[in-house]
Amino acid sequence: MYLLEFSFSQYVFQCLLHSFIIAFVIEALLKIWREERPLLRLRFRLLVILIPVLSFPLYQLVYPQRGGFGFRKDIAIFDINQWLLLRLGDGILVWHAALVLLGVTTAVFLMQEAIPILLAYFHREASKTLYESGTIPKLDMILEELKQKSSFTVPRIFLLTEKEPVIYTNGIRKGSINISLSLIEALNREELEGVFAHEMAHIMRRDNAIGWVLLLFRFIVFYNPVALVEFRRIIHEKEKLCDDIASSLTGKPLAFASSLIKVFRMAEANGVTHTSQHNLGSRILFIVHNLERHSHRVRVENRVIRMVRPKKSHNPPYPHIRLGLTTLSLILLLFFVV
Amino acid sequence: MTRKAAHFLREMWKIILSITLVMCTIVISLYLLKKVPSYIQETEEKFYSTVEESEYALGLRIFLPSYFPEYLIWPPSEIKVVRKPYLTISLVFLSRSHSSPSLVIHQIISDNKNKEVDLDFMEPKRPFQRTQVLVGGAKGTLIVGVGEDGKRWAQLSWRTVDRKIFVIANCSVEDLLKIARSIH
Structure with missing residues (x-):
């Protein structure tokens, strides 16, 4: 209970509460405005991660008495401390349940984000070779075509020897594309052109640099379940945005959709594991694994449907004013939520 | 007033109205939620x-x-x-x-x-x-x-x-x- 008096725990719980509120507001406004453009949806969703991290120190700086009892009692619209001190059962407070939630989120973050990202980074960095033109004719033709279609310089290509079908970009100032040989073999020319255009879109948009900044914020709010969900949604919006760029660059959305399905099926075939379900730990892992697979499948389906049956765009006007006014209103509202 | 200005004002009105509606819903919900703990903990x-x-x-x-x-x-x-x-x-x-x-x-x-x-x-x-x-x-x-x-x-x-x-x-x-x- 006395931990509530420390600024850090106040920061953590306010960050959590503010994320919930922002996520709700953003979701409602995107629905009301029928905003479907991935870039704008992405910008709105970024508010869920950025505002809670920065708002608490900013508010404390502007009005140091904000955390005091007088403010919470007379001025605040909502005081989370009142809820955290509610008794759930024998000696168990809401505060304890909230700690468990934060603990579970931290474990999910470590197991599914932090450790896999670091492992993949070091593992892949070690096993790649620079592609020299003339080695794979199919790849040369695609790169030449993309060079003609866009004014963008084709980045360096690295080949990966791993069995899994992967393609990704890296490099902050000078981007490069990494692709596994298995993927080059599996996709036809049009499909491969689509995935290359998609990766080039990531480089054009400097997604890697932005991604690292975003990841830094994600690491800061590792305990926050709302940030966990929103971070994935932001990644998904980024992918959709690059899908659109790739589709307009190549003019072949169906070939790109086909490549998405192929990559998904290959990944599924490689990743199927028969986990023993005799003990509770294995059962939990099995359920988590299946949930992950299901959510991945839904995300891929969603991207494929967008390519195959593109919706008529609604495009509400003045998106920057919408974003600005929403941000201002949220900053104002959250000042009174402690 | 030009047509463009009228369109801008109409859109601004819609934007402000929608943000106000959502914010009011949040404010009312939070205000009510603030009152709940004291009722729950009566005994x-x-x-x-x-x-x-x-x-x-x-x-x-x-x-x-x-x-x-x-x-x-x-x-x-x-x-x-x-x-x-x-x-x-x-x-x-x-x-x-x-x-x-x-x-x-x-x-x-x-x-x-x-x-x-x-x-x-x-x-x-x-x-x-x-x-x-x-x-x-x-x-x-x-x-x-x-x-x-x-x-x-x-x-x-x-x-x-x-x-x-x-x-x-x-x-x-x-x-x-x-x-x-x-x-x-």
């Missing part, structure tokens, strides 16, 4: 971190001693409120020398003078002195005895208009009387 025991906070939650003033010996630590280390069977506010003060509870003030809110508040857990386990003393014009009962911890404890209880007060301390009887008589 529960609850801890507060400051006297002001507990006064705000209960909507009444908590009596405090104006005489406070130096060997006790201010503020109270624990502020507990129990709603049933009687609304009871307990303040626990620690000793500066051994950081263990040395003064406990219980305030049982009940204006029914005929209904005697019976909370025998408060009495020293082995009383060896029981006398009547005056506390601010009211008749109080002073009990001195040995507590569960083997130390000498003294308890003074009396009734005011709206509450019964118990002051229990392991200090001298003189100090206990001074503390009790300064409570208002």
Whole structure:
């Protein structure tokens, strides 16, 4: 209970509460405005991660008495401390349940984000070779075509020897594309052109640099379940945005959709594991694994449907004013939520 | 007004209206949610971190001693409120020398003078002195005895208009009387 008096725990719980509120507001406004453009949806969703991290120190700086009892009692619209001190059962407070939630989120973050990202980074960095033109004719033709279609310089290509079908970009100032040989073999020319255009879109948009900044914020709010969900949604919006760029660059959305399905099926075939379900730990892992697979499948389906049956765009006007006014209103509202 | 300006104003009106609607929904929901904990905890025991906070939650003033010996630590280390069977506010003060509870003030809110508040857990386990003393014009009962911890404890209880007060301390009887008589 006395931990509530420390600024850090106040920061953590306010960050959590503010994320919930922002996520709700953003979701409602995107629905009301029928905003479907991935870039704008992405910008709105970024508010869920950025505002809670920065708002608490900013508010404390502007009005140091904000955390005091007088403010919470007379001025605040909502005081989370009142809820955290509610008794759930024998000696168990809401505060304890909230700690468990934060603990579970931290474990999910470590197991599914932090450790896999670091492992993949070091593992892949070690096993790649620079592609020299003339080695794979199919790849040369695609790169030449993309060079003609866009004014963008084709980045360096690295080949990966791993069995899994992967393609990704890296490099902050000078981007490069990494692709596994298995993927080059599996996709036809049009499909491969689509995935290359998609990766080039990531480089054009400097997604890697932005991604690292975003990841830094994600690491800061590792305990926050709302940030966990929103971070994935932001990644998904980024992918959709690059899908659109790739589709307009190549003019072949169906070939790109086909490549998405192929990559998904290959990944599924490689990743199927028969986990023993005799003990509770294995059962939990099995359920988590299946949930992950299901959510991945839904995300891929969603991207494929967008390519195959593109919706008529609604495009509400003045998106920057919408974003600005929403941000201002949220900053104002959250000042009174402690 | 040009057509473009009219379109801009119409769109701005829609934007502001939609943001206001969502924000109002959030504000009303949060305001209602702020009221819920006090209703839920009507019969529960609850801890507060400051006297002001507990006064705000209960909507009444908590009596405090104006005489406070130096060997006790201010503020109270624990502020507990129990709603049933009687609304009871307990303040626990620690000793500066051994950081263990040395003064406990219980305030049982009940204006029914005929209904005697019976909370025998408060009495020293082995009383060896029981006398009547005056506390601010009211008749109080002073009990001195040995507590569960083997130390000498003294308890003074009396009734005011709206509450019964118990002051229990392991200090001298003189100090206990001074503390009790300064409570208002």
